[in-house]
Amino acid sequence: MDQLITFAMSQSLLSTIWLFIVLMIIVMTVRIQMSPIKQLSTQQMTFLINRESGVVVDSRSEKDFKAGHIVDALHLGNDKVSKNEFSSLEKHKDNPIIIVCSAGMSAGKVASQLAKAGFTRVSLLKGGMNAWLSAGLPVTK
Incomplete structure (x- = not known):
């Protein structure tokens, strides 16, 4: 876990992009499920x-x-x-x-x-x- 935190802090751009992609996947999944x-x-x-x-x-x-x-x-x-x-x-x-x-x-x-x-x-x-x-x-x- 410490290595993950260290990586996230040293590679902030990659971590931000990864977080954005995960968030978009969650949003799209919820939209599909809620759609009529x-x-x-x-x-x-x-x-x-x-x-x-x-x-x-x-x-x-x-x-x-x-x-x-x-x-x-x-x-x-x-x-x-x-x-x-x-x-x-x-x-x-x-x-x-x-x-x-x-x-x-x-x-x-x-x-x-x-x-x-x-x-x-x-x-x-x-x-x-x-x-x-x-x-x-x-x-x-």
């Missing part, structure tokens, strides 16, 4: 689709969507998201909606905008289509 938008695994997503009539919304480009997408997924392009045009999803407002993107990184923005538009049961697929394909789950063209 949940991240689902492929298995959880499959259960939600089958048991509660979940609707998959693919937010990738039109080209990627046509190359292969989850069965019965609806396409919602970035142009519609930026204009908050969610009229194609209005009839699914009471159903769980799962947002899918390529790697699970940009789906959060779409999910947040849907939540602001009044969709109460919005989730996203952790890992996006990459996770879906890695799990060996079916896609259609």
Whole structure:
């Protein structure tokens, strides 16, 4: 323990950076846990689709969507998201909606905008289509 304190005092810049990184990890973990938008695994997503009539919304480009997408997924392009045009999803407002993107990184923005538009049961697929394909789950063209 004495060596740790000595190191921290002699390497204050490294210690500060390390402390900052640990703090950011804690903050991000708490934000994810407290968020109304949940991240689902492929298995959880499959259960939600089958048991509660979940609707998959693919937010990738039109080209990627046509190359292969989850069965019965609806396409919602970035142009519609930026204009908050969610009229194609209005009839699914009471159903769980799962947002899918390529790697699970940009789906959060779409999910947040849907939540602001009044969709109460919005989730996203952790890992996006990459996770879906890695799990060996079916896609259609």
